[in-house]
Amino acid sequence: MLLHQLRYAITCAISGGNRLFGKMMLQTPTKTVQPLVSLAGVGVRRQGRWLVRGVEFSIAPGEIVTLIGPNGSGKSTTAKAAIGVLKADEGTVERKAGLKVGYVPQKLAVDWTMPLTVDRLMTLTSPLKGAEIDAALEATGIRHLARAEVQHLSGGEFQRALLARAIARKPDLLVLDEPVQGVDFSGEIALYDLIKTIRNTTGCGILLISHDLHVVMAETDTVICLNGHVCCRGTPEIVSQSPEYLKLFGARAGQTLAFYNHNHDHTHLPDGRVQHADGSITDDCRPDDGHHVEILPTGGKAGPMRIVHTHGPNCGCDHDHSAAPVGSKGERRDA
Numbered sequence: 001m002l003l004h005q006l007r008y009a010i011t012c013a014i015s016g017g018n019r020l021f022g023k024m025m026l027q028t029p030t031k032t033v034q035p036l037v038s039l040a041g042v043g044v045r046r047q048g049r050w051l052v053r054g055v056e057f058s059i060a061p062g063e064i065v066t067l068i069g070p071n072g073s074g075k076s077t078t079a080k081a082a083i084g085v086l087k088a089d090e091g092t093v094e095r096k097a098g099l100k101v102g103y104v105p106q107k108l109a110v111d112w113t114m115p116l117t118v119d120r121l122m123t124l125t126s127p128l129k130g131a132e133i134d135a136a137l138e139a140t141g142i143r144h145l146a147r148a149e150v151q152h153l154s155g156g157e158f159q160r161a162l163l164a165r166a167i168a169r170k171p172d173l174l175v176l177d178e179p180v181q182g183v184d185f186s187g188e189i190a191l192y193d194l195i196k197t198i199r200n201t202t203g204c205g206i207l208l209i210s211h212d213l214h215v216v217m218a219e220t221d222t223v224i225c226l227n228g229h230v231c232c233r234g235t236p237e238i239v240s241q242s243p244e245y246l247k248l249f250g251a252r253a254g255q256t257l258a259f260y261n262h263n264h265d266h267t268h269l270p271d272g273r274v275q276h277a278d279g280s281i282t283d284d285c286r287p288d289d290g291h292h293v294e295i296l297p298t299g300g301k302a303g304p305m306r307i308v309h310t311h312g313p314n315c316g317c318d319h320d321h322s323a324a325p326v327g328s329k330g331e332r333r334d335a
């Protein structure tokens with residue numbers, strides 16, 4: 001937690017001077033530990049259509065990665081490909097040997113007409129010891145609801161029950177598909193606080209899917225904006241930088257939520273289409289939209305900017321891909 005606060009303090013300090021360079025350094029931290037999962041050039045194709053393509057990211061223990069994007073942009077598809085629920089049709093997904101995943105899907109296939117208690121929900125798909133159930137319900141603050149019927153839970157209590165179910169088997173990686181859906185604003189803050197506590201106490205990695213395009217959990221290390229491909233990625237900026245936001249929602253929101261500033265010049269419309277800088281609207285991003293998102297200064301302080309390409313070699317962006325790759329993730333530096 002202190003490390004994260006320090007990171008944000010550094011971000012703020014740098015932003016007054018060499019903002020872009022500071023961001024670049026913070027966006028691409030050197031990961032020395034083995035990632036829990038690593039995606040490179042991942043594409044998923046169904047019924048003759050690419051649902052996502054060129055997706056690259058990795059999650060280390062203790063790291064929080066948040067996927068954002070409009071409805072239908074491929075967030076759930078990407079998460080499922082990451083944990084192996086869906087098979088990628090191109091690219092590679094590497095998972096740490098023996099990786100234990102706790103997955104909270106967006107939708108649960110449960111017959112809600114049947115009575116179901118919270119402790120029964122915990123063991124629906126595989127057995128757990130009584131002590132494990134108690135510990136998970138305690139950790140998520142709903143031990144008193146163990147005998148309650150799931151149908152009668154509030155939105156926030158239900159999400160806590162799903163979280164309890166996911167953490168009970170002590171996963172290395174927690175995948176949460178819209179964990180704050182159906183929860184009011186203060187409930188959202190409380191849930192994000194809980195997720196942060198789970199990460200801090202267990203050290204698990206977290207892949208979070210958020211329905212919000214602009215506000216994410218402040219502890220997020222990397223935000224990835226998807227719309228069939230990675231539009232942009234970066235760190236969130238802490239909400240406490242914005243006095244207006246704090247005035248509106250209070251100091252606790254500032255510690256828990258953060259703005260994400262997009263780095264592409266198009267807007268995702270609620271129906272998934274894309275509005276471009278010239279006002280035109282298309283079904284998808286154009287090749288020259290939003291690909292060039294991480295900007296590196298060359299040769300020190302005042303040198304010209306160079307642009308790092310975030311796609312794989314077949315992304316169709318019309319740029320020269322013959323230059324030497326940057327790093328090991330298939331990124332290409334444009335000439």
Ligand SMILES: Nc1ncnc2c1ncn2[C@@H]1O[C@H](COP(=O)(O)OP(=O)(O)OP(=O)(O)O)[C@@H](O)[C@H]1O
Nearest residue numbers: 046047051069070071072073074075076077078106
């Ligand atoms: N098995 C499938 N076959 C065909 N199309 C699919 C399949 N699964 C998902 N899709 C389509 O792929 C696109 C991406 O779906 P996905 O659920 O990943 O999006 P999402 O970003 O999570 O959306 P939302 O925010 O609405 O939950 C959607 O247009 C969806 O209809």
